[in-house]
Amino acid sequence: MADELMRLLWGPHPQPKRGPRPALSLDGIARAGIAVADAEGLAALSMQRVAELLGKTKMSLYRYVPGRAELVALMVETAVGAPPAPAAGDWRARLTDWAEQLFDAFVRHPWLVDATVGPRLMGPNELSWMERALATLEDKGLDGGERLDAVVLLTSHVRGIALQSRAVGPKGPDAAGPTRVEAELIAALGRVLHEHGDAYPSVLTAVAAPAEGRDQALTFGVERILDGLDTLIARRRPAD
Structure with a gap:
Protein backbone atom coordinates (compact mmCIF):
# COMPACT_ATOMS: atom_id res chain seq x y z
CA MET A 1 0.00 0.00 0.00
CA ALA A 2 2.97 2.39 0.53
CA ASP A 3 3.75 2.41 -3.19
CA GLU A 4 0.10 3.05 -4.02
CA LEU A 5 -0.08 5.93 -1.55
CA MET A 6 3.09 7.44 -3.00
CA ARG A 7 1.58 7.26 -6.47
CA LEU A 8 -1.66 8.86 -5.27
CA LEU A 9 0.13 11.73 -3.54
CA TRP A 10 3.05 12.27 -5.89
CA GLY A 11 1.90 10.83 -9.23
CA PRO A 12 2.07 10.19 -12.01
CA HIS A 13 -1.67 9.92 -12.60
CA PRO A 14 -1.91 8.58 -16.15
CA GLN A 15 -5.12 9.21 -18.05
CA PRO A 16 -6.52 6.50 -20.30
CA LYS A 17 -5.81 7.18 -23.96
CA ARG A 18 -8.94 5.38 -25.08
CA GLY A 19 -12.39 4.72 -23.75
CA PRO A 20 -14.69 6.96 -21.74
CA SER A 46 -16.14 6.22 5.17
CA MET A 47 -15.83 5.17 1.56
CA GLN A 48 -19.58 4.54 1.59
CA ARG A 49 -20.36 8.04 2.90
CA VAL A 50 -18.15 9.69 0.27
CA ALA A 51 -19.62 7.54 -2.49
CA GLU A 52 -23.13 8.60 -1.48
CA LEU A 53 -22.13 12.25 -1.56
CA LEU A 54 -20.73 11.80 -5.07
CA GLY A 55 -23.75 9.83 -6.24
CA LYS A 56 -21.62 6.76 -6.94
CA THR A 57 -21.27 3.26 -5.55
CA LYS A 58 -18.64 2.47 -2.95
CA MET A 59 -17.04 -0.07 -5.27
CA SER A 60 -16.57 2.61 -7.93
CA LEU A 61 -14.36 4.61 -5.53
CA TYR A 62 -11.94 1.71 -5.20
CA ARG A 63 -10.95 2.21 -8.84
CA TYR A 64 -9.34 5.48 -7.70
CA VAL A 65 -8.50 5.11 -3.98
CA PRO A 66 -7.69 1.72 -2.41
CA GLY A 67 -9.06 2.50 1.06
CA ARG A 68 -9.95 4.95 3.81
CA ALA A 69 -6.36 5.56 4.94
CA GLU A 70 -5.34 6.64 1.45
CA LEU A 71 -8.47 8.78 1.20
CA VAL A 72 -7.54 10.60 4.42
CA ALA A 73 -4.01 11.20 3.08
CA LEU A 74 -5.46 12.77 -0.07
CA MET A 75 -7.82 14.87 2.03
CA VAL A 76 -4.95 16.19 4.16
CA GLU A 77 -2.97 17.14 1.07
CA THR A 78 -5.93 18.97 -0.44
CA ALA A 79 -7.08 20.63 2.79
CA VAL A 80 -3.69 22.10 3.78
CA GLY A 81 -3.14 23.40 0.27
CA ALA A 82 0.01 25.15 -0.84
CA PRO A 83 1.87 27.09 1.87
CA PRO A 84 1.45 30.87 2.03
CA ALA A 85 3.99 33.11 0.39
CA PRO A 86 6.75 34.17 2.79
CA ALA A 87 5.79 37.15 4.89
CA ALA A 88 7.85 40.33 4.87
CA GLY A 89 10.31 40.92 7.66
CA ASP A 90 12.97 38.94 9.46
CA TRP A 91 12.97 35.23 10.27
CA ARG A 92 10.84 35.76 13.38
CA ALA A 93 8.13 37.59 11.44
CA ARG A 94 8.13 34.91 8.75
CA LEU A 95 7.85 32.03 11.23
CA THR A 96 5.15 33.85 13.19
CA ASP A 97 3.10 34.29 10.03
CA TRP A 98 3.73 30.64 9.09
CA ALA A 99 2.44 29.45 12.47
CA GLU A 100 -0.65 31.66 12.27
CA GLN A 101 -1.45 30.42 8.77
CA LEU A 102 -1.06 26.82 9.92
CA PHE A 103 -3.38 27.49 12.84
CA ASP A 104 -5.97 28.91 10.44
CA ALA A 105 -5.80 25.68 8.40
CA PHE A 106 -6.44 23.61 11.53
CA VAL A 107 -9.38 25.85 12.45
CA ARG A 108 -10.91 25.61 8.97
CA HIS A 109 -10.61 21.83 9.03
CA PRO A 110 -10.62 20.70 12.70
CA TRP A 111 -10.19 17.02 11.74
CA LEU A 112 -6.67 17.82 10.46
CA VAL A 113 -5.46 17.66 14.07
CA ASP A 114 -6.44 13.98 14.17
CA ALA A 115 -5.39 13.15 10.61
CA THR A 116 -1.82 14.43 10.93
CA VAL A 117 -0.67 12.35 13.91
CA GLY A 118 2.15 9.83 13.74
CA PRO A 119 4.60 8.79 11.03
CA ARG A 120 3.11 9.03 7.57
CA LEU A 121 3.94 9.95 4.00
CA MET A 122 3.45 13.63 3.24
CA GLY A 123 2.29 14.98 -0.09
CA PRO A 124 3.80 17.91 -2.05
CA ASN A 125 1.69 20.58 -0.35
CA GLU A 126 2.33 19.44 3.19
CA LEU A 127 6.05 18.94 2.54
CA SER A 128 6.16 22.45 1.06
CA TRP A 129 4.91 23.83 4.38
CA MET A 130 7.86 22.17 6.11
CA GLU A 131 10.22 23.39 3.41
CA ARG A 132 9.05 26.98 3.91
CA ALA A 133 9.63 26.86 7.68
CA LEU A 134 13.01 25.11 7.44
CA ALA A 135 14.24 27.54 4.79
CA THR A 136 13.51 30.40 7.18
CA LEU A 137 16.02 28.96 9.65
CA GLU A 138 18.85 28.42 7.17
CA ASP A 139 22.11 30.28 7.74
CA LYS A 140 21.27 30.79 11.42
CA GLY A 141 23.95 28.46 12.80
CA LEU A 142 21.55 25.59 13.52
CA ASP A 143 22.20 22.10 12.21
CA GLY A 144 19.60 20.09 10.30
CA GLY A 145 18.32 18.24 13.34
CA GLU A 146 17.88 21.45 15.30
CA ARG A 147 15.98 23.10 12.47
CA LEU A 148 13.68 20.07 12.20
CA ASP A 149 13.13 20.03 15.97
CA ALA A 150 12.35 23.74 15.93
CA VAL A 151 9.67 23.24 13.27
CA VAL A 152 8.24 20.24 15.15
CA LEU A 153 8.10 22.28 18.37
CA LEU A 154 6.36 25.16 16.64
CA THR A 155 3.92 22.82 14.90
CA SER A 156 3.16 21.01 18.16
CA HIS A 157 2.28 24.28 19.86
CA VAL A 158 -0.03 25.26 17.00
CA ARG A 159 -1.67 21.83 17.07
CA GLY A 160 -2.20 22.02 20.83
CA ILE A 161 -3.92 25.40 20.68
CA ALA A 162 -6.00 24.28 17.70
CA LEU A 163 -7.09 21.19 19.62
CA GLN A 164 -8.10 23.31 22.60
CA SER A 165 -9.95 25.70 20.28
CA ARG A 166 -11.85 22.80 18.76
CA ALA A 167 -12.80 21.51 22.20
CA VAL A 168 -14.44 24.77 23.29
CA GLY A 169 -16.37 25.12 20.04
CA PRO A 170 -16.54 27.75 17.30
CA LYS A 171 -16.61 31.45 18.05
CA GLY A 172 -19.85 33.31 17.55
CA PRO A 173 -20.42 36.56 15.65
CA ASP A 174 -18.30 38.36 18.26
CA ALA A 175 -15.09 36.48 17.54
CA ALA A 176 -13.21 38.55 20.13
CA GLY A 177 -15.35 37.26 22.98
CA PRO A 178 -15.57 33.86 24.63
CA THR A 179 -17.77 31.07 23.35
CA ARG A 180 -20.88 30.14 25.29
CA VAL A 181 -19.06 27.14 26.82
CA GLU A 182 -16.11 29.34 27.81
CA ALA A 183 -18.40 31.97 29.32
CA GLU A 184 -20.20 29.34 31.40
CA LEU A 185 -16.90 27.88 32.64
CA ILE A 186 -15.54 31.32 33.51
CA ALA A 187 -18.68 32.07 35.51
CA ALA A 188 -18.49 28.71 37.29
CA LEU A 189 -14.80 29.19 38.08
CA GLY A 190 -15.59 32.62 39.48
CA ARG A 191 -18.12 31.09 41.90
CA VAL A 192 -15.64 28.36 42.93
CA LEU A 193 -12.89 30.87 43.61
CA HIS A 194 -15.26 33.12 45.50
CA GLU A 195 -15.89 30.28 47.94
CA HIS A 196 -12.52 28.49 47.88
CA GLY A 197 -10.06 31.16 46.78
CA ASP A 198 -8.00 30.90 49.97
CA ALA A 199 -6.91 27.39 48.94
CA TYR A 200 -5.86 28.53 45.44
CA PRO A 201 -4.29 31.98 45.90
CA SER A 202 -2.13 31.82 42.75
CA VAL A 203 -5.12 30.88 40.58
CA LEU A 204 -7.17 33.63 42.17
CA THR A 205 -4.45 36.22 41.56
CA ALA A 206 -3.97 35.19 37.92
CA VAL A 207 -7.68 35.15 37.13
CA ALA A 208 -8.21 38.51 38.84
CA ALA A 209 -5.34 40.14 36.89
CA PRO A 210 -6.13 42.58 34.07
CA ALA A 211 -7.32 40.81 30.93
CA GLU A 212 -4.65 42.30 28.65
CA GLY A 213 -2.80 39.46 26.97
CA ARG A 214 -5.27 36.82 28.08
CA ASP A 215 -6.61 34.32 25.51
CA GLN A 216 -3.50 34.89 23.40
CA ALA A 217 -1.92 31.50 24.02
CA LEU A 218 -1.06 30.94 20.35
CA THR A 219 0.84 34.21 20.02
CA PHE A 220 2.39 33.95 23.48
CA GLY A 221 3.70 30.45 22.84
CA VAL A 222 5.03 31.25 19.37
CA GLU A 223 6.88 34.27 20.73
CA ARG A 224 8.43 32.29 23.58
CA ILE A 225 9.55 29.51 21.21
CA LEU A 226 11.11 32.10 18.93
CA ASP A 227 12.76 33.76 21.93
CA GLY A 228 14.43 30.45 22.72
CA LEU A 229 15.58 30.02 19.13
CA ASP A 230 16.85 33.60 19.12
CA THR A 231 18.96 32.83 22.18
CA LEU A 232 20.35 29.66 20.59
CA ILE A 233 21.12 31.46 17.32
CA ALA A 234 22.92 34.25 19.22
CA ARG A 235 24.95 31.63 21.10
CA ARG A 236 26.05 30.06 17.81
CA ARG A 237 26.95 33.38 16.22
CA PRO A 238 30.75 33.82 15.97
CA ALA A 239 32.15 36.35 18.40
CA ASP A 240 33.38 39.61 16.85
Missing part, protein backbone atom coordinates in the same frame (compact mmCIF):
# COMPACT_ATOMS: atom_id res chain seq x y z
CA ARG A 21 -13.29 9.71 -19.54
CA PRO A 22 -13.07 8.77 -15.85
CA ALA A 23 -16.28 9.63 -14.03
CA LEU A 24 -14.38 10.80 -10.94
CA SER A 25 -11.12 12.54 -10.08
CA LEU A 26 -8.83 12.27 -7.09
CA ASP A 27 -9.38 15.95 -6.35
CA GLY A 28 -13.15 15.53 -6.45
CA ILE A 29 -13.03 12.48 -4.20
CA ALA A 30 -10.74 14.27 -1.73
CA ARG A 31 -13.01 17.32 -1.62
CA ALA A 32 -16.05 15.15 -1.01
CA GLY A 33 -14.22 13.51 1.89
CA ILE A 34 -13.29 16.95 3.23
CA ALA A 35 -16.94 18.00 3.08
CA VAL A 36 -17.93 14.97 5.17
CA ALA A 37 -15.13 15.46 7.72
CA ASP A 38 -15.73 19.22 8.02
CA ALA A 39 -19.44 18.70 8.68
CA GLU A 40 -19.45 15.50 10.71
CA GLY A 41 -15.90 14.82 11.91
CA LEU A 42 -13.29 12.31 10.81
CA ALA A 43 -15.03 9.46 12.62
CA ALA A 44 -17.98 9.80 10.22
CA LEU A 45 -15.77 9.43 7.16
